Amino acid sequence: MAKISILLLPVFVKVALAIPAYGSLAGLTQRQVDDFIANNTLAPIPPPPGPLVNDGLLLVNDPSHPFIQPGPDDLRGPCPGLNTLANHGVRKTLRPTVSEFHFAEFNQYLPRSGVARPDQLVTAVMEGFNLGNDFARFLVYQAHLIDGNPITNLISIGMKTPQTGPDPPAPAIVGGLSQHGTFEGDTSMTRVDAFFGNPAIFNETRFDEFSAFSMQFGVNGTYDINAAAELRHQRLEDSIQTNPELSFQSPRILSAFSEAVFPTIFFVDGRLDNGQLNLQAARSFFQPNKFPDNFFRQPAPVSFPTIQPLTQQLFDKHPFVPGMNNGTNNFIELPDTPALSDFCGIYDDIVNRVLKTQYPNPSGPLLEALQTNLNFLFSAVEGHNCTQAFPFGQ
Numbered sequence: 001m002a003k004i005s006i007l008l009l010p011v012f013v014k015v016a017l018a019i020p021a022y023g024s025l026a027g028l029t030q031r032q033v034d035d036f037i038a039n040n041t042l043a044p045i046p047p048p049p050g051p052l053v054n055d056g057l058l059l060v061n062d063p064s065h066p067f068i069q070p071g072p073d074d075l076r077g078p079c080p081g082l083n084t085l086a087n088h089g090v091r092k093t094l095r096p097t098v099s100e101f102h103f104a105e106f107n108q109y110l111p112r113s114g115v116a117r118p119d120q121l122v123t124a125v126m127e128g129f130n131l132g133n134d135f136a137r138f139l140v141y142q143a144h145l146i147d148g149n150p151i152t153n154l155i156s157i158g159m160k161t162p163q164t165g166p167d168p169p170a171p172a173i174v175g176g177l178s179q180h181g182t183f184e185g186d187t188s189m190t191r192v193d194a195f196f197g198n199p200a201i202f203n204e205t206r207f208d209e210f211s212a213f214s215m216q217f218g219v220n221g222t223y224d225i226n227a228a229a230e231l232r233h234q235r236l237e238d239s240i241q242t243n244p245e246l247s248f249q250s251p252r253i254l255s256a257f258s259e260a261v262f263p264t265i266f267f268v269d270g271r272l273d274n275g276q277l278n279l280q281a282a283r284s285f286f287q288p289n290k291f292p293d294n295f296f297r298q299p300a301p302v303s304f305p306t307i308q309p310l311t312q313q314l315f316d317k318h319p320f321v322p323g324m325n326n327g328t329n330n331f332i333e334l335p336d337t338p339a340l341s342d343f344c345g346i347y348d349d350i351v352n353r354v355l356k357t358q359y360p361n362p363s364g365p366l367l368e369a370l371q372t373n374l375n376f377l378f379s380a381v382e383g384h385n386c387t388q389a390f391p392f393g394q
């Protein structure tokens with residue numbers, strides 16, 4: 001037996017060395033993939049940045065960040081906020097390699113390719129929209145752990161791509177933000193449910209409904225908190241009626257409710273800051289993913305203390321129990337899964353269920369990277385008095 005392993009060893013080494021930098025590991029045995037990871041060092045993992053030094057009102061659609069349509073190879077996804085940041089700015093290198101990502105300085109909020117390091121995402125959402133530091137870290141590290149590549153420390157804001165480097169072994173997905181069933185999920189405001197088509201692209205019919213609800217419920221035909229409450233409720237009701245595969249539970253419920261509130265804050269010009277988004281600006285963000293002309297970000301960092309009471313307000317108007325459809329119009333409630341108000345329960349569910357399912361038994365550099373990112377995530381939720389979860393031990 002020992003003789004066979006020795007005979008096989010050179011073959012594995014050869015396979016590992018033969019994998020190109022952006023190669024897919026699909027089709028290799030688990031052992032070959034494990035060998036590959038063991039033989040490939042982790043990309044450096046810069047810690048998340050601290051709060052902005054200058055954190056006030058600022059013109060963010062400025063001449064140094066012009067809007068440029070994404071090119072054919074640039075990835076964009078379901079998030080109008082991140083797509084907008086990637087569309088504003090000048091590309092420094094045409095197609096950076098994985099190693100260049102770790103050294104290049106970008107004169108832009110995000111790399112135009114749509115592939116970025118998590119610390120770059122934190123910086124981008126703070127600079128471009130004035131998200132508070134802890135809130136930005138929470139959004140980014142939960143997404144990076146579930147949808148990003150821990151080995152290369154890169155995540156796609158769109159679909160799965162070889163640009164994030166070789167994947168860790170399955171069942172890890174590294175699907176990018178467009179990966180359905182993670183944070184991308186059903187009942188979006190301006191995208192269709194995955195059952196009906198591509199959930200990452202703008203849908204005109206959905207936006208018509210967004211506009212109609214703003215006209216009917218919002219102050220002066222704007223998308224405000226009342227319009228948000230009614231639209232969020234209607235989107236769930238509509239999917240219950242029409243989508244046989246609807247899933248509406250942790251962690252999607254938290255992203256759905258937060259994202260219903262975001263436009264009333266971050267898409268409103270910071271000089272106005274009145275919680276009322278006009279439909280012209282709404283279309284600009286949701287469709288071409290473009291800052292309106294002369295757009296200023298929020299006048300002060302916006303974090304959990306602002307967002308959470310607003311999501312609670314939406315919930316209180318139309319309470320619901322998480323659940324899923326078993327066929328159209330047959331919503332099965334799942335009261336044992338974390339409720340929207342159970343923030344620590346949702347944190348725990350992301351880490352102990354979703355992440356653990358993708359990484360049942362990580363080891364070596366992969367484990368090291370996951371632990372590092374888990375610590376970054378927990379540093380963002382400490383203010384909630386959650387108990388730290390250790391899915392892979394301490």
Ligand code: HEM
Nearest residue numbers: 078079081139143177183184185188189190191259262266
């Ligand atoms: C910081 C990291 C962020 C991550 C990882 C992230 C991720 C996502 C994802 C995965 C979705 C798709 C959810 C769905 O299925 O509808 C989404 C939607 C959305 N995001 Fe983001 N996002 C981030 C920041 C932001 C920011 C800063 C804004 C606003 C300035 C924003 C605004 C939105 C809105 C409004 C939607 C809903 C789109 C719709 O329902 O049609 N996001 N985001």
